[in-house]
Amino acid sequence: MDLAELMDTVIEPSAVHVAGEGERLVTMRLADDFSIGMRLHQRDSYRKWDVLEIAVRPTGAHETISDDDVRELPMRALIDEARRLATKSAKPVG
Secondary structure, three states: OOHHHHHHHOOOOEEEEEEEOOEEEEEEEEOOOEEEEEEEEEEOEEEEEEEEEEEEEEOOOOOOOOHHHHHHOOHHHHHHHHHHHHHHHHOOOO
């Protein structure tokens, strides 16, 4: 599964998919306006994640997304949440 496929299929507020060794795909729905997806790669430990790809899509009644829409997104908070979800999915048991 790639990032676009995950974004197409997610119906929950967020979803995490293990894409390969040390990689996570994270998708989040932002109200009824947008979906954002990120591909993250694990660095050094299960708590450190580099963002490799970000995708933003309009959802619902929105057919397009403007530059202003993207600038208004709280990207730092969204990246932090994606990293938190990736860490939670990769946390060692025990």
